[in-house]
Amino acid sequence: MVKDLDDGKKIIRGRSHSVSIENREKVTITGVIDVDSFDEASVIMVTDLGFITLHGADLHISKLNLEEGQLVVEGEIIALEYSEQNAMGGKGSGLFGRIFR
Template identity: 35%
Template sequence: MPYDKPLYSMEREEKREHTLTLTDRKQLQLTGVLDVDSFDTEEFLLKTTLGYLMVRGHNLHMKNLNVDDGSLTIQGKIHAFDYIDESKQSPGKGFFGKLLK
């Protein structure tokens, strides 16, 4: 049975504001999170309304995740965060190439 509307709407991505609030490098609060692709105690890979975001640190853990409003809190020692921009990479190096280097 075909659906009239897609289950995943691009409209949802455009309407959410994306913010980051880092407090004392111990807590990172985010809004505009669409999906948590992967995570462990050293690294989080998040899909946000502005693209993929990689958060790196030590002893990281997810404190709060609300998928309805797209908010997430990560606690631990935050070392870095970086947006992965496909358009600025050299030819032949894709998203997974950057992750696996």
């Protein structure tokens, strides 16, 4: 979030972050900056606090709004794992980031 001050300066704040899982079938995550990769078995997303990897089966993204930082994934949820940005190579470590090094 960016907040403009009266003197023209801007304050950049991290987005709030929450995870809500409903019946192991639907997960809503806020504070998402980007989705690094996804398929039917996993979704890897970037937040201000690092990466989140969602493991499951028949996963599909039903809503993605990066302006609001919201991601909704439906399917069979097996696990949700946090990791630091450096542990996965940092932002841009997706397929294209690995190809164009």
